Amino acid sequence: MAKIIPFAPVPLPILRTMTAPLMRFTTNFDKVFPNLKKSLDQAELGFDEKEYGALMLFLVGFYGIFVGGLATLVLSRMTEDFLVMGVGISIFMAVMIFVQMIMYPTLIVRTRVKNIEKNLVFAMRAILVQLKSGVSLFDSMTMVSRGQYGVVGEEFQKAIDAINTGTPEQIALEEMSEKNPSPYLRKSIWQIVNGMNAGGDISDILGETVRSMIREQKLAITKYGSQLRVLSLMYMMIGVIMPALGVTLLIILFTFPMVGDAISSMPLLNDVGGTLQGVLPGEVYYEGDYIAGLGGKARYSGTELFVRVDKIDGKRGVFSLVAEREPGSEGKIVDTQSVYGAESNLREYFVTSEGTTLFGESLLIKNIGLNFFGQQQVEVTRLEPTHLIFWGLLAMVSVMQFMYIGIIKSRRPNIIG
Numbered sequence: 001m002a003k004i005i006p007f008a009p010v011p012l013p014i015l016r017t018m019t020a021p022l023m024r025f026t027t028n029f030d031k032v033f034p035n036l037k038k039s040l041d042q043a044e045l046g047f048d049e050k051e052y053g054a055l056m057l058f059l060v061g062f063y064g065i066f067v068g069g070l071a072t073l074v075l076s077r078m079t080e081d082f083l084v085m086g087v088g089i090s091i092f093m094a095v096m097i098f099v100q101m102i103m104y105p106t107l108i109v110r111t112r113v114k115n116i117e118k119n120l121v122f123a124m125r126a127i128l129v130q131l132k133s134g135v136s137l138f139d140s141m142t143m144v145s146r147g148q149y150g151v152v153g154e155e156f157q158k159a160i161d162a163i164n165t166g167t168p169e170q171i172a173l174e175e176m177s178e179k180n181p182s183p184y185l186r187k188s189i190w191q192i193v194n195g196m197n198a199g200g201d202i203s204d205i206l207g208e209t210v211r212s213m214i215r216e217q218k219l220a221i222t223k224y225g226s227q228l229r230v231l232s233l234m235y236m237m238i239g240v241i242m243p244a245l246g247v248t249l250l251i252i253l254f255t256f257p258m259v260g261d262a263i264s265s266m267p268l269l270n271d272v273g274g275t276l277q278g279v280l281p282g283e284v285y286y287e288g289d290y291i292a293g294l295g296g297k298a299r300y301s302g303t304e305l306f307v308r309v310d311k312i313d314g315k316r317g318v319f320s321l322v323a324e325r326e327p328g329s330e331g332k333i334v335d336t337q338s339v340y341g342a343e344s345n346l347r348e349y350f351v352t353s354e355g356t357t358l359f360g361e362s363l364l365i366k367n368i369g370l371n372f373f374g375q376q377q378v379e380v381t382r383l384e385p386t387h388l389i390f391w392g393l394l395a396m397v398s399v400m401q402f403m404y405i406g407i408i409k410s411r412r413p414n415i416i417g
Contacts (some may be wrong), residue, residue, distance in 0.1 A: 005045075006104060007059055007097060019054040026053030039105035042181040043112070056101045064094030078281075079366065109181045115151040116182040121217065123152040124188055124210045131203040137192070138169065155180060170196055184213060224412060235404045243393045282366045282379035285309050290322075291346070291363065291380070307346060307363075312376035316340050317368045319349070339365060346380070 008015055030037055030049045037049045047055065068090020075082035123144045130140035138160075145157040155176060162172040170193055177189040188209050195205040285291055291307045311318040321335040337349040346363040367379040 005055065006100060007063060009062065015055065015058070016051070019051070019058045022054035022057050023050050025057065026050045029053035033102065036102075036105065039109055041179065043105040043108035045105060045108065052105075056098065059101060060094045060098050063097045064090045067093040112151060113182045116155065116180070117184050119149045119152045120182070120184055120188070121210065121213050123147075123149045123156075124206065124213065128203060128206050128210055131206065137196075137202060138163065152185070155185065184216075188213075228408065231404065231407060235400060238400055240397070243397045246393055282381045284371075285378045285380065287312055287376065291319075309378055310336070312368060312378060315368050317365070317378050319346060339368070 068086050071089040072082055072086025075085050127140040141156045145153045145160050159172045159176045163169055173189050173193050177186045180186055191205050191209045195202045289309050306322045308320045308322050310320045317339045319337050320333045323332045363380050363382050365380050371377050
């Protein structure tokens with residue numbers, strides 16, 4: 001019986017029927033992916049390569065169109081580049097589904113190998129003890145299949161079922177070895193089969209096999225421990241020490257205005273910041289509102305400055321740079337600028353010939369016009385390019401932690417358990 005298929009939008013029997021017409025396009029699928037058939041057999045998914053290829057084509061197309069269409073619909077309310085971004089998301093989702101589906105049988109096989117080899121030494125020891133006690137090989141395998149040995153017991157149960165249906169014991173063990181993905185279990189079973197063919201004492205042969213696996217287990221533990229010391233040192237250097245020193249250094253450097261201005265003017269950071277601002281949700285302001293967090297000092301007088309939304313007319317917004325604002329007072333207008341359409345950065349507008357410089361966060365206008373309720377509004381997003389460095393360092397620490405855990409798990413030998 002087939003196992004669960006990831007991302008299946010409908011039950012598996014219905015999915016098989018829906019994907020059957022696509023099998024004519026996957027006739028040569030095994031030539032493109034030569035290892036897929038072996039992985040499907042060892043994973044016991046219940047599909048051949050043609051049927052699984054048709055399933056992949058359906059899921060890639062379905063989620064590419066569905067997620068891309070949904071993303072385009074949502075982004076159409078947020079940015080004018082919704083169509084390009086929607087197509088990009090659609091392609092990205094299709095590629096991710098394809099990679100997941102092509103790797104899924106291999107992941108199942110790796111999981112089976114890990115579960116088998118986790119209890120393999122104990123199961124082989126149990127069979128060895130039974131053989132030395134005078135119990136037959138068939139009864140020893142039956143005992144293991146009924147014991148608490150996890151997937152190893154399930155593998156022996158398949159051989160027991162084949163023997164009970166009339167298959168000779170040696171042939172049943174050979175078939176078990178050929179279809180099994182664990183190299184250690186295959187080696188053990190072949191040793192038993194070779195001993196049976198040669199007429200030797202199976203207990204002696206199995207005993208040497210168990211001792212060999214124990215030696216390999218000890219060597220794997222020693223090697224794994226030495227790798228952990230190196231990985232821990234690398235993690236401490238890259239994931240802890242370097243980000244901590246980097247944040248401290250940046251905090252000191254950003255106290256100098258010329259450093260912050262130089263970093264803010266870097267094209268790469270501004271491009272990344274502009275892309276993020278096009279995706280992030282915006283803040284809404286109406287006529288007469290002061291834009292929070294966007295101000296500065298007039299160099300000629302040291303007066304504190306504020307930005308006010310004076311008028312919204314269709315796709316045009318009129319913004320004023322106001323000085324000396326007090327409660328109940330309109331303040332002195334230092335400069336007035338008209339902004340047309342979206343994708344405009346207010347920070348770049350207010351640099352006057354008198355030397356007025358606007359500090360604060362980068363403010364990108366996403367939309368000017370009517371909202372759902374018929375009100376005139378301005379939607380903006382804010383982001384300071386220098387903040388990207390801090391977020392980048394924090395992201396690097398988080399990624400390093402996940403990578404460290406993943407590397408430790410991936411390098412852990414299955415025979416250790």
